Amino acid sequence: MAGPTDARAELFGALVEVEEQFAWADLDTLQTAVDLEERARVLGDEELVMRARICQAKMRMRKGEIAAAARQVREIEQWGVVNDSPPVRARAHLLWANLERHVGSFAEALEHSVLAVELLEDTATASTRVWHRAKLADALGQFDSMELARSHYRQAEELAARHRLSWLRMAVLNNWAYMELTSGFSRDAHQVARRLQAAAEADGLELEGADLDTIANIHLANGRFAEAERAVEQAMAYDESHGVEEADSRAEYLLTLAAALRGQGEHERAQACLDACGDLCAQRELGDVLVRLWQEQAELHAARSDFEAAFGMYRRFFVAYRDQHLSLQRTQARDRHAMFEVSEARRDAERFREQARRDQLTGLRNRRFVDEQLPLLMNGPDQPLSVAILDLDHFKLINDGFSHDVGDRVLKRVAALLDNELVAAPPAFAARLGGEELLLVLPGVDAVEAGARLDGVRRAIRAYDWQSVTDGLSVTVSVGVAQAAPGFTQADVLSAADRCLYAAKHGGRDQVVVDGHRVQEALRLS
Numbered sequence: 001m002a003g004p005t006d007a008r009a010e011l012f013g014a015l016v017e018v019e020e021q022f023a024w025a026d027l028d029t030l031q032t033a034v035d036l037e038e039r040a041r042v043l044g045d046e047e048l049v050m051r052a053r054i055c056q057a058k059m060r061m062r063k064g065e066i067a068a069a070a071r072q073v074r075e076i077e078q079w080g081v082v083n084d085s086p087p088v089r090a091r092a093h094l095l096w097a098n099l100e101r102h103v104g105s106f107a108e109a110l111e112h113s114v115l116a117v118e119l120l121e122d123t124a125t126a127s128t129r130v131w132h133r134a135k136l137a138d139a140l141g142q143f144d145s146m147e148l149a150r151s152h153y154r155q156a157e158e159l160a161a162r163h164r165l166s167w168l169r170m171a172v173l174n175n176w177a178y179m180e181l182t183s184g185f186s187r188d189a190h191q192v193a194r195r196l197q198a199a200a201e202a203d204g205l206e207l208e209g210a211d212l213d214t215i216a217n218i219h220l221a222n223g224r225f226a227e228a229e230r231a232v233e234q235a236m237a238y239d240e241s242h243g244v245e246e247a248d249s250r251a252e253y254l255l256t257l258a259a260a261l262r263g264q265g266e267h268e269r270a271q272a273c274l275d276a277c278g279d280l281c282a283q284r285e286l287g288d289v290l291v292r293l294w295q296e297q298a299e300l301h302a303a304r305s306d307f308e309a310a311f312g313m314y315r316r317f318f319v320a321y322r323d324q325h326l327s328l329q330r331t332q333a334r335d336r337h338a339m340f341e342v343s344e345a346r347r348d349a350e351r352f353r354e355q356a357r358r359d360q361l362t363g364l365r366n367r368r369f370v371d372e373q374l375p376l377l378m379n380g381p382d383q384p385l386s387v388a389i390l391d392l393d394h395f396k397l398i399n400d401g402f403s404h405d406v407g408d409r410v411l412k413r414v415a416a417l418l419d420n421e422l423v424a425a426p427p428a429f430a431a432r433l434g435g436e437e438l439l440l441v442l443p444g445v446d447a448v449e450a451g452a453r454l455d456g457v458r459r460a461i462r463a464y465d466w467q468s469v470t471d472g473l474s475v476t477v478s479v480g481v482a483q484a485a486p487g488f489t490q491a492d493v494l495s496a497a498d499r500c501l502y503a504a505k506h507g508g509r510d511q512v513v514v515d516g517h518r519v520q521e522a523l524r525l526s
Helices: 004-017 030-041 046-062 065-083 086-102 106-118 124-142 144-163 166-182 187-204 209-220 225-241 248-261 267-284 287-303 307-356 369-380 395-401 404-421 449-461 490-507 520-526
Strands: 385-392 429-434 437-443 477-483 513-514
Touching: 004 030, 004 046, 046 086, 046 437, 065 086, 086 106, 086 385, 106 124, 106 490, 124 144, 124 166, 124 209, 124 267, 144 166, 144 369, 144 449, 166 187, 166 209, 209 225, 209 248, 225 248, 248 267, 267 287, 287 307, 369 429, 369 437, 385 449, 385 490, 395 404, 404 429, 404 437, 404 449, 404 477, 429 477, 449 477, 449 513, 477 490, 490 513, 490 520
Parallel strands: 477 513
Antiparallel strands: 385 437, 385 477, 429 437
């Protein structure tokens, strides 16, 4: 019978298999991802739950459910931040980049693509590393940074070749060639297309219809009409021999073939291709292809010197193109608004969450934050962790002798000094436990070093110019410092720090006590 470790390994393998379906065509994958999430929940593995949910969000995006996908990926990314999970964050950022690209926000897509590469774990599969790098290259290309894009395409291709991922290497080269073409670098696109063909020949692979159509369009852009004709006819033959029956692909091929034939002066054959393409557009309501068909029809009329017909068809094309462009803008605006609302809701939630974990008076963290974060730090990397409790000496005299408002001002000044002098850099933090009692948590710092640093803070507080706050009455603090020992709970380390604070109070106040010794003695004993 398989144990928990075997069950997780099996689930992890199944999940990676789904993740690496980079160009999903089967919408049943959504149900597969839902089933994987349920299996991860049964195992109690939240990280795998989130990775399964990323797969679901990908499928929702492919189905056009942009708002739903955006909500899901934001929640997942936030979980990754809170739980410090780079694998989840990397995959969430890659999906978010695709969402931004979908709504035409290329700057935001680039930002997320960069994070998707930076956060990807070293243990990720070679396929995943190649794909993340390739999508970063795509984002750079769409952001008009082709020089940088080429560098990342090259890295992705080399990584795919090194790991003998032939099909993925071809996908990278196809994306690269297409990006060169759409960016206006037709000669560079031709060079990449030649590498794509050479890679396929070297690995004994057959170029797919999409690859061949890209090559055909590159030939068109370079005026190589006969080569374009051969490439697109090979694409049509590939689909026919492999049983591919996608009307939009067939229509695209016919449109490309018509342009190749027009370039060679074969006007009758070109017209026959356009007629067949038009029939497919009518049958399957391929509006996008139909608009481009009208553009090619106008070009064909002009090639025949029928300029009146060409002008009429161009007018038809431009009206349709304008309407299509406006419709796309409206769709992108709607989807962008939905994503904006998701982002706003997330920011509101983060703001409320932050407020709920801050002390309103001092701005320091509160007990809720301590209860969440301190156990995580204690169970984190194997490093020293020191905890200190700081208490203001004779604070009651300040409240009674002046006012509670003055007492509040003193607390706020001390809190500011702690932030400035000691814990400005996370994951160290200061918190208010209640009243005039403050907590300091210093990961990566042993008790002796923490005592020395806190003694500096103690002296800074005593030396502060309190004239404007307390009419010159000095303010001092007592501090107890303890280091978390193996097996300690949160209660254990806080109790140890509290005992040291008690010793500091009863030893004359205005001092730091570490493990039962005043800080000067502790330093001498160390």
